[in-house]
Amino acid sequence: MEANTKTIKSLGVLCSGGDSPGMNSAVRSVVRTAIGLGIEVYGIYKGYSGLLEGNIHKLSLSSVGNIIQRGGTILDTSRCEEFHTPGIRQEAAHILSRKHIDGLVVIGGNGSFAGAMTLHQEHDIPIIGIPGTIDNDISGTEYTIGFNTAVQTAVNAVDNIRDTASAHARTFLVEVMGRRSSFIALQVGICTGAEHVVLSNQAIDYEKIVNDINKGTARGKTSSIIIVAEGEKSGLSYEIKDTLMTQYDLSVHACVLGHIQRGGRPTALDRLIASQMGYAAVQALHQGLRCHVTAFNKGEIEMVPLSECIRGKTESTEAQLELIRALAI
Numbered sequence: 001m002e003a004n005t006k007t008i009k010s011l012g013v014l015c016s017g018g019d020s021p022g023m024n025s026a027v028r029s030v031v032r033t034a035i036g037l038g039i040e041v042y043g044i045y046k047g048y049s050g051l052l053e054g055n056i057h058k059l060s061l062s063s064v065g066n067i068i069q070r071g072g073t074i075l076d077t078s079r080c081e082e083f084h085t086p087g088i089r090q091e092a093a094h095i096l097s098r099k100h101i102d103g104l105v106v107i108g109g110n111g112s113f114a115g116a117m118t119l120h121q122e123h124d125i126p127i128i129g130i131p132g133t134i135d136n137d138i139s140g141t142e143y144t145i146g147f148n149t150a151v152q153t154a155v156n157a158v159d160n161i162r163d164t165a166s167a168h169a170r171t172f173l174v175e176v177m178g179r180r181s182s183f184i185a186l187q188v189g190i191c192t193g194a195e196h197v198v199l200s201n202q203a204i205d206y207e208k209i210v211n212d213i214n215k216g217t218a219r220g221k222t223s224s225i226i227i228v229a230e231g232e233k234s235g236l237s238y239e240i241k242d243t244l245m246t247q248y249d250l251s252v253h254a255c256v257l258g259h260i261q262r263g264g265r266p267t268a269l270d271r272l273i274a275s276q277m278g279y280a281a282v283q284a285l286h287q288g289l290r291c292h293v294t295a296f297n298k299g300e301i302e303m304v305p306l307s308e309c310i311r312g313k314t315e316s317t318e319a320q321l322e323l324i325r326a327l328a329i
């Protein structure tokens with residue numbers, strides 16, 4: 001297939017997968033940068049599902065007014081099973097062509113990027129990805145928009161739980177989000193002074209959990225917080241609670257924080273990085289990049305090939321776990 005060197009006159013922007021705080025800041029930045037460069041912008045509503053339905057509307061400067069601070073996404077989002085099918089992606093390519101949309105900005109997580117990659121490979125559609133997921137689990141970028149806000153929300157919740165746990169001398173298991181990844185759990189664990197963090201998709205070491213709780217109690221701690229990274233599905237903390245109560249005779253409470261972590265006003269950091277990434281995405285398309293991601297590495301935005309950003313990020317958990325262990329002494 002020949003490289004697509006056509007000038008971008010019109011682009012589409014969509015959000016896909018789970019929403020993340022800061023997506024709106026990114027959409028605003030994409031729209032304003034594009035219009036500033038004389039490029040028409042179309043909002044594709046509800047992710048890949050909306051693309052297939054032709055739910056596509058032209059955006060203006062004022063379409064994105066007063067949204068930089070809002071959680072969720074004004075473009076809505078979806079998980080679209082059909083998009084795994086080549087024939088369906090062909091339909092998507094036809095729709096873009098009929099609407100004279102020359103390129104796409106896809107804001108989403110690793111799954112959304114995998115979809116974008118196949119769409120590009122099969123139909124030569126220029127695509128720039130903006131990493132937007134609370135999970136921070138995309139390879140090739142140290143940061144994804146929404147992670148900081150989600151961690152802050154979870155930290156605030158755990159602080160509240162700590163108050164009541166301490167007042168009643170209780171142990172709480174607090175389950176945080178992060179499908180198949182432990183990035184949220186580890187940062188929340190550090191920032192809340194947790195006694196232990198249960199990592200995603202790893203064998204649960206009950207002896208260690210019990211030991212960490214008992215060690216704290218023995219030296220006079222009035223409460224214990226165990227952060228649990230959800231695995232494939234939420235609710236793991238209830239299973240751990242049952243085992244601790246029935247097999248280890250410990251009294252524990254469990255709390256699943258759930259979707260409160262995904263909503264809410266983006267932190268300043270998420271707004272800042274989203275604004276920078278939106279700008280960089282449009283500049284990249286304008287300058288001829290065709291299949292890249294606005295990655296954040298070593299404190300700067302850099303363009304990384306999309307092919308490097310579709311694997312799950314390898315977790316380097318040991319340093320953070322060591323810190324948690326050292327400070328929970």
Ligand SMILES: Nc1ncnc2c1ncn2[C@@H]1O[C@H](COP(=O)(O)OP(=O)(O)OP(=O)(O)O)[C@@H](O)[C@H]1O
Pocket residue numbers: 016017018019048078079080081082083084085108109110111112113114115116118132133134135179
């Ligand atoms: N291999 C793939 N091929 C084609 N499309 C895909 C593929 N993987 C994912 N997608 C599309 O991307 C959508 C979003 O993917 P997924 O549910 O994994 O979320 P995500 O983008 O990783 O975001 P998050 O994990 O933050 O919720 C899927 O519903 C599907 O439409």
Ligand SMILES: O=P(O)(O)OC[C@H]1O[C@](O)(CO)[C@@H](O)[C@@H]1O
Pocket residue numbers: 017018019133134135177178179180230262
């Ligand atoms: O809202 P849904 O579709 O149940 O997805 C939940 C998953 O999405 C994420 O919030 C990421 O968007 C994961 O952390 C979580 O496992």
Ligand SMILES: [Mg+2]
Pocket residue numbers: 017109110111133135137
């Ligand atoms: Mg994902």
